[in-house]
Amino acid sequence: MIKQSIKKMICVQFGISLLLLMLMTLVTGLLYPMCITVIAQALFSYQANGSLIELDNRNIGSECIGQLFSKPEYFQGRPSATKPFPYNGIASAGSNLGPSNISLQENIKSRIKYLQNQDPKNTLQIPIELLTSSGSGLDPHLSPNAAYYQISRVAKARRLSEADVKILIDHFTEPRQWFFLGEPRINVLKLNKALDALGQNSNK
Amino acid sequence: MSGNEILQLVIYLAVLFCLVKPLGSYIATIYEGRSNFMVRVLGPLERWTYKICHIRSEQEMNWKEYAISMLLFNLMGFIAVYLIQRLQGILPLNPQHFPAVNPDLAFNTATSFIANTNWQAYGGENTLSYFTQMAALTVQNFLSAATGISILMALIRGIRRCETTALGNFWVDIVRGILYLFLPLSILLSLLLVSQGVIQNFKPYQSVSLIQAEQYQDPQLDETGQQMKDAKGDLIFRTKTLIEQQIPMGPAASQVAIKQLGTNGGGFFNVNSAHPFENPTPLSNFFEMLAILLMPAALCYTYGVMVRKNRQGWAILVTMSIILIPLICTTFIAEKQTNPAIEKIAQDIILPDGGNMEGKETRFGILNSSIWATATTATGNGSVNAMLDSFLPVGGLIPLWLMDLAEVIFGGVGSGLYQMIIFILITVFVSGLMVGRTPEYMGKKIEAFEMKMAAVAIFVMPLTVLLCTAIAVLSSAGLSALANPGAHGFSEILYAFSSMTNNNGSAFAGLNSNISFYTTLGGFAILIGRYWIAIAILAIAGSLAGKKTIPASSGTLPTDSITFGFVLIGVILIMGALIFFPAFALGPIVEQFMLAGHL
Numbered sequence: 001m002i003k004q005s006i007k008k009m010i011c012v013q014f015g016i017s018l019l020l021l022m023l024m025t026l027v028t029g030l031l032y033p034m035c036i037t038v039i040a041q042a043l044f045s046y047q048a049n050g051s052l053i054e055l056d057n058r059n060i061g062s063e064c065i066g067q068l069f070s071k072p073e074y075f076q077g078r079p080s081a082t083k084p085f086p087y088n089g090i091a092s093a094g095s096n097l098g099p100s101n102i103s104l105q106e107n108i109k110s111r112i113k114y115l116q117n118q119d120p121k122n123t124l125q126i127p128i129e130l131l132t133s134s135g136s137g138l139d140p141h142l143s144p145n146a147a148y149y150q151i152s153r154v155a156k157a158r159r160l161s162e163a164d165v166k167i168l169i170d171h172f173t174e175p176r177q178w179f180f181l182g183e184p185r186i187n188v189l190k191l192n193k194a195l196d197a198l199g200q201n202s203n204k
Numbered sequence: 205m206s207g208n209e210i211l212q213l214v215i216y217l218a219v220l221f222c223l224v225k226p227l228g229s230y231i232a233t234i235y236e237g238r239s240n241f242m243v244r245v246l247g248p249l250e251r252w253t254y255k256i257c258h259i260r261s262e263q264e265m266n267w268k269e270y271a272i273s274m275l276l277f278n279l280m281g282f283i284a285v286y287l288i289q290r291l292q293g294i295l296p297l298n299p300q301h302f303p304a305v306n307p308d309l310a311f312n313t314a315t316s317f318i319a320n321t322n323w324q325a326y327g328g329e330n331t332l333s334y335f336t337q338m339a340a341l342t343v344q345n346f347l348s349a350a351t352g353i354s355i356l357m358a359l360i361r362g363i364r365r366c367e368t369t370a371l372g373n374f375w376v377d378i379v380r381g382i383l384y385l386f387l388p389l390s391i392l393l394s395l396l397l398v399s400q401g402v403i404q405n406f407k408p409y410q411s412v413s414l415i416q417a418e419q420y421q422d423p424q425l426d427e428t429g430q431q432m433k434d435a436k437g438d439l440i441f442r443t444k445t446l447i448e449q450q451i452p453m454g455p456a457a458s459q460v461a462i463k464q465l466g467t468n469g470g471g472f473f474n475v476n477s478a479h480p481f482e483n484p485t486p487l488s489n490f491f492e493m494l495a496i497l498l499m500p501a502a503l504c505y506t507y508g509v510m511v512r513k514n515r516q517g518w519a520i521l522v523t524m525s526i527i528l529i530p531l532i533c534t535t536f537i538a539e540k541q542t543n544p545a546i547e548k549i550a551q552d553i554i555l556p557d558g559g560n561m562e563g564k565e566t567r568f569g570i571l572n573s574s575i576w577a578t579a580t581t582a583t584g585n586g587s588v589n590a591m592l593d594s595f596l597p598v599g600g601l602i603p604l605w606l607m608d609l610a611e612v613i614f615g616g617v618g619s620g621l622y623q624m625i626i627f628i629l630i631t632v633f634v635s636g637l638m639v640g641r642t643p644e645y646m647g648k649k650i651e652a653f654e655m656k657m658a659a660v661a662i663f664v665m666p667l668t669v670l671l672c673t674a675i676a677v678l679s680s681a682g683l684s685a686l687a688n689p690g691a692h693g694f695s696e697i698l699y700a701f702s703s704m705t706n707n708n709g710s711a712f713a714g715l716n717s718n719i720s721f722y723t724t725l726g727g728f729a730i731l732i733g734r735y736w737i738a739i740a741i742l743a744i745a746g747s748l749a750g751k752k753t754i755p756a757s758s759g760t761l762p763t764d765s766i767t768f769g770f771v772l773i774g775v776i777l778i779m780g781a782l783i784f785f786p787a788f789a790l791g792p793i794v795e796q797f798m799l800a801g802h803l
Contacts, residue, residue: 044399065480085422109549135565146566
C-alpha cells in the first residue's frame with residue numbers, strides 16, 4: 001500500500017516536472033531573451049548590434065573588439081593569445097600561462113625585442129601591458145602609458161611631431177568611468193582611425 | 205592601495221550592503237507568501253502557471269517529497285539540456301551552423317548547468333547555437349538558482365516550524381522565485397548591460413574589413429584535426445592574409461544578466477566576462493560584480509527575517525564579510541606585484557608598479573580583476589573577468605581556498621547559506637560539548653541525526669575533490685590536458701575538481717577540460733557536490749521541523765554574539781585549512797617559493 005502511494009506521488013511530480021520545465025523554457029528561454037532583444041534594439045540599437053564602426057559605408061570593426069596592428073605607423077594593441085592568429089574575433093582566449101611557466105618568460109623576452117627593433121632609439125621603460133597578453137585576447141584598449149611609449153615610433157613613421165601625436169592620444173583617452181570606476185584607457189582602433197584621417201587631411 | 209583603489213572597493217561594498225536590507229526583506233515576502241508590488245502585478249501569471257502545470261499550491265510537502273520533486277525536476281532539466289545540445293544541428297536559431305555537441309561534452313555541460321556550476325568545457329562562440337544558449341543554458345540558469353533558494357527555504361522552514369513534517373511546496377517555491385525575483389532583476393540588469401555595449405541580437409556573425417591587412421602562418425590540419433608534419437617532422441604552415449575580422453553576435457545580455465545574478469557563471473563566450481562583448485566597460489563590470497554578491501548577501505537578511513531574529517541574519521553576513529574583505533585585499537596586493545620571474549629578465553626595461561597584467565584586461569586593471577576573482581569564488585558564481593590561471597601563486601591560491609572552504613563565504617544562491625547553517629550547527633555542537641550543555645540552535649536541540657547528516661554534507665566535498673585530483677594526477681589522460689608544467693599544473697587539476705565539486709565553475713583555464721576524462725569524471729563530481737549535499741540538507745530540515753521548540757534560557761548559547769562569530773570563523777577556516785593544506789603545499793605554495801627564489 002505504502003509503495004503504491006509513493007509510486008503515485010512520483011508519477012504526479014514527474015508530470016509536473018515536465019509541464020513546468022516546458023513552460024519555463026518558453027518563458028525564460030524564449031520570451032525573456034526575445035523581449036530583451038526587442039527593447040534593446042529599440043533603445044540601444046548601436047550597442048546591441050556590436051558597436052560597429054563605419055568608414056566609407058563599410059564596417060571596419062567594433063569599438064569593443066581589438067584588432068591586430070603591426071605596422072609601425074599604427075598604435076599596436078596588447079599581445080593577443082587567440083588561435084590560430086592574434087585577435088581572432090570568434091575564438092576569444094587568454095594565454096593561461098602560469099606565472100612560473102618558462103614560455104611566459106620567453107614570450108616577454110621576444111616582445112621586448114620586437115618593440116625595441118621597431119623603435120631602437122626609444123629608451124622609455126616599457127609598460128607591462130605591452131608585454132603581457134590580455135584576458136580575452138580581444139582587449140580593445142591601451143593604458144595611457146602604453147600609448148605614450150609608442151609615440152616616437154608612430155610620429156616618425158607618419159612624419160608627425162611627437163607633440164601632435166600626444167595631443168591626439170590625450171584627446172582619445174577615456175577617463176575612469178564616473179571618475180572613479182576602472183582604469184583610464186584609449187581605444188586603439190578609434191585612435192588609429194583618427195591618425196589615418198589626420199594623414200588624409202594633411203595630404204589634401 | 206592607492207586612494208582611488210580604496211574608493212572603488214569601498215563604494216562597491218557600500219552599495220552592496222545598502223541593497224542587502226531592501227532586497228532581503230523583498231525576498232522574505234516572496235517566500236512567506238506575503239503580498240508585495242510584484243505579486244500584485246504578476247499574481248495572475250503565478251496562478252495561471254499552477255493551473256496549467258496541475259500544481260496544487262496549497263499542498264505542502266514533507267522532506268522526502270520535497271527532495272523527490274527537486275531531483276525529478278533537475279533530472280528533467282538534465283535530459284532537456286542534453287538533448288538540445290545533441291540536436292542543435294537540426295534546431296532553429298543556429299546561423300553559424302554548429303553541429304551537434306559531442307556526447308561527453310553535452311553530458312558535462314548538462315550536469316554543470318542543472319547543478320548551478322556552469323563549468324565551461326566548451327567555448328560558447330564556436331560550439332553553441334543561439335537556441336542552445338537560450339533554451340538550454342539560460343533556462344537552467346534560472347531554474348538551478350531557484351532550486352538553490354528553494355532548498356534553503358525548506359531548511360529555514362524546518363528551523364522555524366515545530367512538530368510538523370511540512371516544509372513548503374517545491375513547485376511554488378520555484379515558480380515564485382523565478383517570477384518575482386530572478387526574472388525582474390534579470391530584465392533590469394540585461395538592459396543596463398546592453399546600454400554599456402553588451403550585445404543582444406539574433407544576427408549571424410559579422411565580418412568587418414580590417415584597416416591594416418595582416419599575414420599569419422596557418423597550421424595545416426589533416427582530416428582528423430591533427431597538425432600535419434613534413435618529411436622532417438616539422439609542422440606544416442601556409443601563409444595566409446587576413447583582410448577581415450569575424451565579429452561574434454548573439455543574445456548575450458539576457459544570459460549574462462542571469463548568470464551573474466543566479467551565481468551560475470557560464471559565459472556566452474569562451475573567456476566569460478573578460479570578453480568585451482560580455483563586459484565592455486568599467487560600469488558594466490561594476491554591475492556584474494555587484495550581481496555576483498547581491499543575492500547571497502541579501503539572503504542572509506532574508507534568513508533573519510524569516511526566523512524572526514534579524515540579528516541572526518546580520519551576524520551571518522558580518523561573519524562572511526570578515527573573511528571576504530581581507531581576502532579581497534590579499535588578492536589585490538598579490539596581483540599588484542610584478543611577477544618575480546619577469547622582473548628578473550627585464551628589471552630596468554619595464555615600467556615599475558604595473559602589476560601582473562598577464563590575462564587581465566586594460567579597462568578593469570588589477571583592482572577590479574582581484575575583487576571579481578575573490579567574489580566569484582567566495583560565491584558559487586564562477587564567472588571570470590581575468591584569466592585566473594595566470595594569477596601569481598598567492599593570487600590564485602585565494603580563489604582556490606575560498607572554493608575549498610565549501611563555498612560558505614556568501615556561496616551560491618541558497619546553497620551558500622544552507623551550507624553555512626550546517627557549519628553553524630557544527631559550531632553549536634562543538635561549543636556545546638566544550639561547555640557541557642545540550643547543543644541547541646534557534647530553540648531546536650541538535651542531536652545525533654543532524655550531526656550525522658552535517659558530517660555527510662561536509663566531508664563528501666573534500667573527499668570528492670581530493671580523490672578526483674589523485675585519479676587525474678595518476679592517469680596519463682589527466683596529465684595530457686595540462687597547459688603548464690610542474691607545480692602550476694597540479695594547481696590546474698586541483699582547481700578544476702574544486703571548482704566542479706563545489707559547483708563554482710571558474711577555472712584555471714589552461715587545462716584542456718574538453719577531453720572525455722575530465723568531462724565525464726567532472727560531471728560526476730558536479731552531481732555529487734550538488735545533490736548529495738542537498739539531500740542531506742533536506743533531511744536535516746525534515747528532522748528539525750519535527751522537533752519541539754525549547755524556549756531560550758540562561759543556558760542557551762547565543763548564536764548572534766561576537767564570541768560565537770569568531771568560533772564559527774575558526775571552525776570554517778580550520779576545516780578548510782586542515783583538509784586542503786597538504787594539497788595547497790604541492791601547488792600554489794611551492795610555486796610561490798620557487799618564484800620568490802627566482803626559479
